[in-house]
Amino acid sequence: RTLEVNSSQWTYNVYIGPDLRFEVSKYLPNSYDKILIVTDRHVEQLGYLNEVISDLQKHAKQVYSFTVPAGEESKKLDVFEQLQTDAIKKGLDRKSLIVALGGGVVGDLTGFVAATFMRGIDYIQVPTTILAHDSSVGGKVAINHSLGKNLIGAFHAPKGVIYDLSTIKSLPLVEKRSGFAEVIKHGLIADKNMLNQLMEHVQTLETINQKILEDALYNGIKIKAHIVEQDEKEKGIRSHLNFGHTLGHAIEAEAGYGSITHGEAVAIGMLFALQVSESHLSLSFSNNRFKNWLKQLAYPLHMVKDLQIESLIERMKVDKKNQSGQIRMVLLKDVGMPELYTINENRLLSELKTFINEVI
Ligand code: NAD
Numbered sequence: 001r002t003l004e005v006n007s008s009q010w011t012y013n014v015y016i017g018p019d020l021r022f023e024v025s026k027y028l029p030n031s032y033d034k035i036l037i038v039t040d041r042h043v044e045q046l047g048y049l050n051e052v053i054s055d056l057q058k059h060a061k062q063v064y065s066f067t068v069p070a071g072e073e074s075k076k077l078d079v080f081e082q083l084q085t086d087a088i089k090k091g092l093d094r095k096s097l098i099v100a101l102g103g104g105v106v107g108d109l110t111g112f113v114a115a116t117f118m119r120g121i122d123y124i125q126v127p128t129t130i131l132a133h134d135s136s137v138g139g140k141v142a143i144n145h146s147l148g149k150n151l152i153g154a155f156h157a158p159k160g161v162i163y164d165l166s167t168i169k170s171l172p173l174v175e176k177r178s179g180f181a182e183v184i185k186h187g188l189i190a191d192k193n194m195l196n197q198l199m200e201h202v203q204t205l206e207t208i209n210q211k212i213l214e215d216a217l218y219n220g221i222k223i224k225a226h227i228v229e230q231d232e233k234e235k236g237i238r239s240h241l242n243f244g245h246t247l248g249h250a251i252e253a254e255a256g257y258g259s260i261t262h263g264e265a266v267a268i269g270m271l272f273a274l275q276v277s278e279s280h281l282s283l284s285f286s287n288n289r290f291k292n293w294l295k296q297l298a299y300p301l302h303m304v305k306d307l308q309i310e311s312l313i314e315r316m317k318v319d320k321k322n323q324s325g326q327i328r329m330v331l332l333k334d335v336g337m338p339e340l341y342t343i344n345e346n347r348l349l350s351e352l353k354t355f356i357n358e359v360i
């Protein structure tokens with residue numbers, strides 16, 4: 001299946017289907033002499049790198065690869081520099097292509113390398129995680145600074161996204177759970193039917209019905225694409241994609257990156273945002289059923305009990321969405337109707353206390 005995304009730079013296609021890694025060359029928008037594939041150690045070890053190399057060798061004279069260590073640690077300046085050095089030494093130029101083969105880490109890092117190498121060259125995303133259905137679309141690319149996540153980055157749209165759904169089968173359960181939270185988020189902010197489908201048919205993440213997952217990823221990408229097309233630079237509605245992330249980011253930072261995945265933290269943040277939506281916007285939604293579903297999918301809701309409420313609030317205050325010191329959260333008037341809302345700090349504190357007491 002194919003989706004078209006209109007960015008201010010150019011229009012690109014997202015191809016979604018099984019085993020696409022064997023035919024990446026078929027979907028390239030131009031011809032290229034030199035191609036550099038960037039991946040991480042896990043993805044290489046699974047054999048995906050060699051499969052993509054074999055295919056691309058049919059297309060380009062020179063196909064190179066560069067493997068970075070797996071995990072968030074690779075989204076940093078010195079790995080970025082190593083990649084730039086490698087690209088220069090291999091003689092890449094403005095007519096070359098860089099391929100990001102992996103999850104969101106490889107995608108963000110590689111995209112930023114492509115955005116800055118010789119002031120910007122073509123790259124394509126070949127996502128291999130559920131989470132990357134989200135991160136590979138929209139052109140936000142970045143690396144982390146020791147003082148904060150994603151602080152150094154750019155907007156640089158890919159020339160294409162080639163999403164091989166078969167690669168998801170090898171994902172560890174905890175990574176499926178992380179990515180699936182963003183799928184749920186897309187349903188909550190934009191598509192009631194999609195959410196109902198998921199709640200009805202996904203009872204475990206160990207084995208997800210392939211058809212259900214495919215449809216959900218397709219719809220999720222469509223929703224993300226639709227939002228970023230209207231607000232590429234996050235001046236308005238792109239912030240709706242931040243649903244669940246105000247508390248989610250605070251939890252991740254407070255618990256320590258690595259001790260909980262991004263999506264697990266976002267799932268807890270979404271449950272909280274739903275509670276606040278009920279009290280602030282009279283959303284009517286069966287929160288209990290949703291909470292039980294998250295528990296069934298083994299999202300670690302109880303972990304918030306071990307965190308300091310005051311520190312969480314402090315962290316929520318430094319969120320990018322805030323303006324003049326006021327805390328802003330994305331809330332839902334209804335499923336599919338998000339709205340950015342300013343919350344009084346004292347009310348937020350009492351909401352968070354209630355939330356933590358009732359979470360298990
Ligand atoms: P990731 O890239 O680290 O992948 C998670 C783990 O799964 C890694 O260990 C990786 O090696 C492994 N892996 C990847 N594909 C696999 C496969 N098919 N089988 C088995 N293992 C596989 O993390 P992620 O969750 O994909 O992405 C998280 C990153 O995405 C964060 O850095 C976040 O900031 C970024 N992000 C960016 C955007 C954006 O718009 N640019 C949006 C959301 C998140």
Ligand code: ZN
Binds near residue numbers: 266
């Ligand atoms: Zn997220």
